């Protein structure tokens with residue numbers, strides 16, 4: 108069973124400056140809830156019981172959001188607003204937090220989760236990649252992990268001219284929408300090996316930490332998760348699952364606005 112998740116949220120958010128000087132992009136609102144709340148709900152829906160969030164110095168708003176607010180609860184209770192209480196109750200999942208002192212790459216952020224993960228498989232959810240579909244496609248990924256017992260990485264079909272912005276896989280299709288991976292090429296400028304790009308959902312095992320540690324010893328500095336995945340793929344089996352659902356990259360303004368519109372419509376319908 109996969110019941111642990113790591114959410115790396117310690118990046119600088121440079122694409123969304125200047126607001127990210129003061130407000131983490133993971134706290135951008137969608138229907139009065141921050142994006143990261145949707146990500147946590149997605150994890151819970153997929154059966155996750157323990158979540159580790161990787162933070163940095165100016166991101167304590169994320170911890171506050173998932174904590175109880177006793178003063179606010181008291182205020183609502185004593186001002187005939189107790190019907191609002193259910194909206195502020197923290198999600199029923201265990202939270203842990205680790206600080207990444209400097210944004211030295213997604214790989215380093217994930218590496219900080221080694222003690223948390225132990226020998227258990229775990230999900231990595233990038234909090235700026237949002238899917239509003241229910242049930243979340245992560246449920247299918249977890250089923251595939253349970254079948255293969257090897258890492259499963261979320262993929263999406265991307266237009267050729269945009270592939271240079273992503274990690275792009277090569278591999279063999281073994282069932283509809285499922286690939287056995289051969290390699291990942293990071294941001295290919297020419298000749299992308301396929302039209303399938305790595306998306307922000309990964310189911311990993313503790314072997315990723317050995318790969319990250321090996322890379323750190325070799326290169327120092329920034330640690331990229333894709334590089335560690337490549338090391339892993341050379342040594343062991345790994346699979347990719349192609350999402351068919353619509354995803355929003357909330358770091359991109361136009362996609363963030365589209366996500367807001369879609370969530371607003373969905374909210375009106377319920």
Ligand code: UTP
Nearest residue numbers: 115116117118119120121122210211212213216
């Ligand atoms: P991104 O590259 O999308 O986020 O990383 P960023 O670095 O914050 O934003 P830009 O590129 O400067 O605009 C994907 C996720 O990985 C986390 C980020 O917080 C984001 O949620 N991350 C990235 C870390 O936790 N630590 C890092 O060192 C880098």
